[in-house]
Amino acid sequence: MKESRSEFIDAHGVRLHVRRWGPPDAPMLFMLHGWMDIGASFQFVVDALAGDWQVLAPDARGFGLSDWPVARSGGGHYHFPDYLADLERLLDHFTPDAPANLVGHSMGANLALLYAGVRPERVRRVVDLEGFGLPAARASQAPGRLAQWLDDQRTPPTLRSYASLDEVAERLIRTNPRLAPARARHLAQFWSREEADGRFHLLADPAHKMRGPTLYRLDEVSATWARVTAPVLHVEAKDSPTLAGFAGQTPVAEFKQRFEAFADWREEVIDDAGHMVHHDQPERVAALIAAFCA
Template identity: 45%
Template sequence: MYQVKRISRSEFVPIRNLQYHVQVWGEPSPDTTPLVLVHGWMDVAASYQFVVDALGHDHYVIAPDWRGYGKTAAGGVDNFWFPDYLADLDFLLDHYVPGQQVNLVGHSMGGNVVMWYGGVRPERIRRLVNLEGFGMPATTPDMAPARLGKWMDELKKLHGGEMDLRPYDMVSGVARRLMKTNPRLSQDKAEWLARHWAAENQDGTWTIQGDPAHKLTNASLYRVEEVLELYKRLSMPVLAVEASDNSLDMWWRGKFTLAEYHERLKVVPHVEVARIEDAGHMMHHDQPEVLAALIERFIA
């Protein structure tokens, strides 16, 4: 199994009526800027272990499990709203680094969170790194009735148990699932990740630590005009990192392209685009050394 180089500690922080689970590496120092890492959809904070291990210097690293992921409970809700992630992050920074700027990194869904958050609280961020937080295809108002109807139909499926995550007989099954989803993931990393990505049940089976309500269609339309207004307020330097595999083509099949994403980035005042070769969307698993070097160069 993968051998961890930098040991993390688990902390639980009271945030908005939840006990937020946070992975922390290193210790705070008045001479260094904290590095905050936020994960993506159906992922967990421990997923950054490979990148933390690859960092060339010791950093004070703070990485939360978002609500309803990992060891952070969902709080009894049956739906997750995107603005809640922004508020949770704001409370998290209040707890760990009040009055201090951070270097903020977000992957996928987390990349979208940090881009939005940076537009609302630019003064709190020294450097911002977006790992394929592409955003979503543009929507139009006429899509609202169908979107809301689909959301309500999926809520019924959720409460009927139709969206439950199936258990795996053994943790090795979770590892095989991770390797099937990402063919670049080595077996040693998959076996290590499986024990953090999933939890053992009382009957010995293993279930992914992601609330099934995360699979619901978002009831709110994605309004590009509003997103661009947030992007315009990103006054800090921004590094947008992409993988050589074009995931947007696979996900959206022409409904939203890499060229459209690059067009949106043009409104960001200070943005640099970087590309990691031989990597897919889970670049923090595929090329952690390359990604760690990119981050450290950018925040130096």
């Protein structure tokens, strides 16, 4: 495996961890992980990348080795504007004078696509790995969502702990049965940490399990996507279960009409993969990234 090194950047009082591979003078790729994941998740794609690339994969706030925004006792609050501000801080630090290549998985893909619309001049390419956006919300859902959020404040969520790294690896395989045991074991050591009680705790703020108080406004998202000038490569697993879940009763083709907002959008479909395409087919994903961002 290619070796990585850790760096820490301050983002508005929150210390963000960035995992970095490759020579410092090579072209940059910023890789943004998904929900309940970490920057080290891209190890297998990095290993498969041909040529010289400098890959920077931050742990989003509240994940991995990045800070929780507030004291551990209460957990943090996580909203997309916070993630956008963190990403801008990272780009200000690492590439202040050149547009960036953004690669995002799931939540990270949605972050990359939104940022590319908010700051189109700062983004050169976007590779969207299984990022679809959420189902469109209705205004009538707002009271219930706010009530649920208030209820959640009374009983903060928790995350279970594990007796060993092997148990953490088994947890990863249950989530993604395609994940090879050796890869699961590798990820487990970055996904968790042994604490004073002798058990392995996931490196994630349990507050991430709380649904936010605001609705997903597809019209606002589409207006932002329409401002993206960078070419966008959408990479999707064949018969993606995540896409099917988001689409629900809506036909998939109709659900994906939202992508018509992008001026330059193209798609690649990967066989024998699930939502974690970067774990299931890292060689194929790496080849697509390298060709698209070259």
